[in-house]
Amino acid sequence: MILLIIGLLGGMGAQCQAQGFAGKRFLVGYNFASFHDFDGNVYLAEFRGYKEVPFSKIHAFEAHIITNRRTMIGASLSKFRTDRGGKLTTISGEIIYPQIFNTTLGIHLKTYFLQRGAIAPLGTYCAIRLDHHFSFLKAYEDPSIFQKGQVLGARIGMGRYSVIYERLLLNFEFEGGWLMGQGKVTSAHELTDSNYISWLRTAEHFRLNFKLGLALLI
Amino acid sequence: MKKNIFSLLLLSLFFQLSAQQFHYEPIKSSGELPALLYSSSTEKYESSIQKIEQNEEGLTKKQQEQFYLETHFRIDALLQSGKVVFNDPIGLYINEVADVILKDKKELREELTFYLVKSPFANAFTTNEGIIFVNVGLISRLETEAQLAFVLCHEIAHYQAKHIIKGYARSVSLETGKGRQSTMSDIEKLILKNNYSRENERIADSIGFELFCGTDYSTETLPPVFDVLKAAHQPYLFPQSPFQAVKNAYWNPNYTPPPKKKKQEGEAAFITGFETEKEDTTENSEGGNQPLGKEDSVLSDNVPIESREVEIEEEDDDENIFSTHPSSTERKNLLLQQLIQSGHPGAHLFIVSRDRFDFCQKQAGYELCRMFLLEAAFFDALYQAVGLLENAPNDPYLNQVVMKALYGIAKYRNESNSIPAYIDYDGQASHLKHFHDTFAKKKFDKKSYLFLALCFAKHHLDRFPDQLSTQKYMEDLMIDLLKIFPNFVTQSDTSDAHLVAFKPEIDKMYTDTVFQKIYEVAVIERKKIDDFRAFRSSREGKKKINKYERKTRKRGYHLNIDSLVIFSPFYYWIDARRDEHIDFLKTEKEQDKLPDFILNSAEKLDLSVTLLDARSMTERKSSDAFNDLVISSEWYGDFIQHGDFRMVPSVYDEILALSEKYGSPYFANMGTVSLRLHQKQQYNAMFMGIIGYSLPWTIYMSFKKSSQNTAFFMVLNVKENHVVAYQSHFIRELIIGPFLEAYTYYYLWQIKSDKK
Numbered sequence: 001m002i003l004l005i006i007g008l009l010g011g012m013g014a015q016c017q018a019q020g021f022a023g024k025r026f027l028v029g030y031n032f033a034s035f036h037d038f039d040g041n042v043y044l045a046e047f048r049g050y051k052e053v054p055f056s057k058i059h060a061f062e063a064h065i066i067t068n069r070r071t072m073i074g075a076s077l078s079k080f081r082t083d084r085g086g087k088l089t090t091i092s093g094e095i096i097y098p099q100i101f102n103t104t105l106g107i108h109l110k111t112y113f114l115q116r117g118a119i120a121p122l123g124t125y126c127a128i129r130l131d132h133h134f135s136f137l138k139a140y141e142d143p144s145i146f147q148k149g150q151v152l153g154a155r156i157g158m159g160r161y162s163v164i165y166e167r168l169l170l171n172f173e174f175e176g177g178w179l180m181g182q183g184k185v186t187s188a189h190e191l192t193d194s195n196y197i198s199w200l201r202t203a204e205h206f207r208l209n210f211k212l213g214l215a216l217l218i
Numbered sequence: 219m220k221k222n223i224f225s226l227l228l229l230s231l232f233f234q235l236s237a238q239q240f241h242y243e244p245i246k247s248s249g250e251l252p253a254l255l256y257s258s259s260t261e262k263y264e265s266s267i268q269k270i271e272q273n274e275e276g277l278t279k280k281q282q283e284q285f286y287l288e289t290h291f292r293i294d295a296l297l298q299s300g301k302v303v304f305n306d307p308i309g310l311y312i313n314e315v316a317d318v319i320l321k322d323k324k325e326l327r328e329e330l331t332f333y334l335v336k337s338p339f340a341n342a343f344t345t346n347e348g349i350i351f352v353n354v355g356l357i358s359r360l361e362t363e364a365q366l367a368f369v370l371c372h373e374i375a376h377y378q379a380k381h382i383i384k385g386y387a388r389s390v391s392l393e394t395g396k397g398r399q400s401t402m403s404d405i406e407k408l409i410l411k412n413n414y415s416r417e418n419e420r421i422a423d424s425i426g427f428e429l430f431c432g433t434d435y436s437t438e439t440l441p442p443v444f445d446v447l448k449a450a451h452q453p454y455l456f457p458q459s460p461f462q463a464v465k466n467a468y469w470n471p472n473y474t475p476p477p478k479k480k481k482q483e484g485e486a487a488f489i490t491g492f493e494t495e496k497e498d499t500t501e502n503s504e505g506g507n508q509p510l511g512k513e514d515s516v517l518s519d520n521v522p523i524e525s526r527e528v529e530i531e532e533e534d535d536d537e538n539i540f541s542t543h544p545s546s547t548e549r550k551n552l553l554l555q556q557l558i559q560s561g562h563p564g565a566h567l568f569i570v571s572r573d574r575f576d577f578c579q580k581q582a583g584y585e586l587c588r589m590f591l592l593e594a595a596f597f598d599a600l601y602q603a604v605g606l607l608e609n610a611p612n613d614p615y616l617n618q619v620v621m622k623a624l625y626g627i628a629k630y631r632n633e634s635n636s637i638p639a640y641i642d643y644d645g646q647a648s649h650l651k652h653f654h655d656t657f658a659k660k661k662f663d664k665k666s667y668l669f670l671a672l673c674f675a676k677h678h679l680d681r682f683p684d685q686l687s688t689q690k691y692m693e694d695l696m697i698d699l700l701k702i703f704p705n706f707v708t709q710s711d712t713s714d715a716h717l718v719a720f721k722p723e724i725d726k727m728y729t730d731t732v733f734q735k736i737y738e739v740a741v742i743e744r745k746k747i748d749d750f751r752a753f754r755s756s757r758e759g760k761k762k763i764n765k766y767e768r769k770t771r772k773r774g775y776h777l778n779i780d781s782l783v784i785f786s787p788f789y790y791w792i793d794a795r796r797d798e799h800i801d802f803l804k805t806e807k808e809q810d811k812l813p814d815f816i817l818n819s820a821e822k823l824d825l826s827v828t829l830l831d832a833r834s835m836t837e838r839k840s841s842d843a844f845n846d847l848v849i850s851s852e853w854y855g856d857f858i859q860h861g862d863f864r865m866v867p868s869v870y871d872e873i874l875a876l877s878e879k880y881g882s883p884y885f886a887n888m889g890t891v892s893l894r895l896h897q898k899q900q901y902n903a904m905f906m907g908i909i910g911y912s913l914p915w916t917i918y919m920s921f922k923k924s925s926q927n928t929a930f931f932m933v934l935n936v937k938e939n940h941v942v943a944y945q946s947h948f949i950r951e952l953i954i955g956p957f958l959e960a961y962t963y964y965y966l967w968q969i970k971s972d973k974k
Binding site: 022069122162163 | 774927929950953957959960
């Protein structure tokens, strides 16, 4: 499916001759995404025994190609890891409080139809993202207890880029996302397929975010 | 020394020869352009504010800063507009007259610069910076060098007495004053301002006369100067036979204008001033059906000059409270008193050179024709040209002016657009009114005009075959005629009275192969236009056109142009929240970036661009590029002023030459206007209420100023006289610099881009 979408987006890019922003057709950037992790305290409470206000913290690198005045396509690499939390019981009956390490590869399309006269990448855009999440769950206490899995997700967002200096842009965006399907465990040790905690935490992290970042036109 | 004498002799010989065989060339700059033209207005402003003394003329430091800001930027805008000419023969002559006036005041002379302005109004004006501008309209109307010297003395007096900054101080004081002034109405303030202005004029007349008395110029012709200024908006030539030029060129003695029909409902009157005119029921009895050339013919010159003046009430020459100048009678009387007291008769009406004065006056008279055509004041151009033709009936340029003016009138008439009304027909202007009335009002409808213009153009082409652009005007007239009379050359159905009347002349013209070729081209063009209109009105056509327009809006044009000329790119920063709306400093800051944006983008796109911009001529001090810029701007102004309908601009020959010079028929103009408005706070509050988490966004929006920017570009084919591409974009953004760069690139990309 991802390949199909990449093909479609690539085809769109090729259809219209790309003009870029003042001759610059590529945009790379870093974003930090964070928001109140609504259910995160539940997991933490399991381990720490008290409540606090947890925030998701996602680091993302993005690369874009400006395909025409009102469209950019791109790919992103996002990473997050959770604190210990969320009680699990292994096959052997051991109780663990695992950490989750997530890597997300995604493709996205940003369109500027909301703002008349916008010229990509400057201005207000709407973004659609398709993600492939790779989760690695492991017990903090015993790293040999782990579970690896994959799940697809999607996000939509609205944000804007503004020039702060020469080719350096400031980016902020609100986005919401969800996971598609139950995911698939690719390998595991001492944990069964029924341990969905990594999907739940992933879904929590991508549910709603405010992103702030910098980007560079190259 | 010998070299100088030799140069003077050569110059003198040139003007003597010029006087005998005058060959008109449009007034243009020559030599090296003054640094004043391209140096930064911001730097000039900053230099001026460093010299500010506290409370000069009662102005605070801040008010003085505002004064210098406006002064520098407005003067520079005028200098760069192309209206001001540098190092031209008339400008040089004016400067030499100034040298004579100020021969004993070297320091003052060094402070002053005199430039010619291409404006038809008889006027001169000075600036606080010592730049004195003299209009072409004034030069054409003055009779002696002594008169010119007096006008210059008057303007120098304004400068010496610092009337500009004093006038500004007076305005500021009235606007911001406390006590009685704060309760005044706008009318009261205006009256007070004008009182002050009139007083300054009297002072300038008085000081100017004293300065004048220091010269050896004769005072003999001074009083009429005020009549010249009073009649600044009126024609000054009185042709004996105003219609002769037209009738000489072509007239079919058998032409009988058809009886005028009653005005159909909905038929727009073509001249604003005559919309309420009554039907002339006596037309036929006046000789409307008489052959032309006879006494009562349509265009009769057998009306004595004096009877052409409409009887009007004597102008109230008393002091007008709404006038910025005293009445001419008062000024004349004051001058006469000073003349008597001074006892300075002077000896010379001309000191620099009579020949040069005559040359300048003649040049200015011809230039007026060009200016009138550029302003679409076709009747003024026609009247001015026929006035000058009486002394030079075979002058190619004047005949061309007549041809272009007739073309312009015919086109405007045919399109039912308004021609400037001649409502101010007091005094001399009544001659123009008579001319206009006789020509336009009584006998001619749009068909007559088209035929007349075409016949005149053909005759003009026969007389001056070198003027190839005439063919373009003929072609355009034929295209319009073909709409009314399909195939009018071979049309056998001659039920139309106009066609009957003009048929013999058309048949005669059609024997000429050149005429035939132009006609063939016109038929093809007419067919193209008709086909396109039919296509546009068909269902499928509408669909396709809409689809194309949508696609163009979305994806842009793909013009596949390799080379073009971009002229006068502009940027304005307008802040609606301030009293002085234009933010001059920000405007210049962004404007200065434009040339780099354009040239860098063109380089990236491998697009050959010639940039004609007054601000970026630092390295090219030659006046050639500046003259080219002026022609481009004049042509563009002429092109766009006619609105929806297409006309061959009056400077078509000049723009064609420019197109050849730069190797491209494509000329483009682009610009951006940024508008800052008051922020609408209610939206922020609403947004904050809906999404509690949007604090960063809300903070940002609260501090953000509301801004609107409109960018546009237009590409024109100057050979074909049509718009190749036009786009405008509207965007709300505060920081405009990056968008300027982005849009500049995007527009040039569209020009260069090939669909394939």
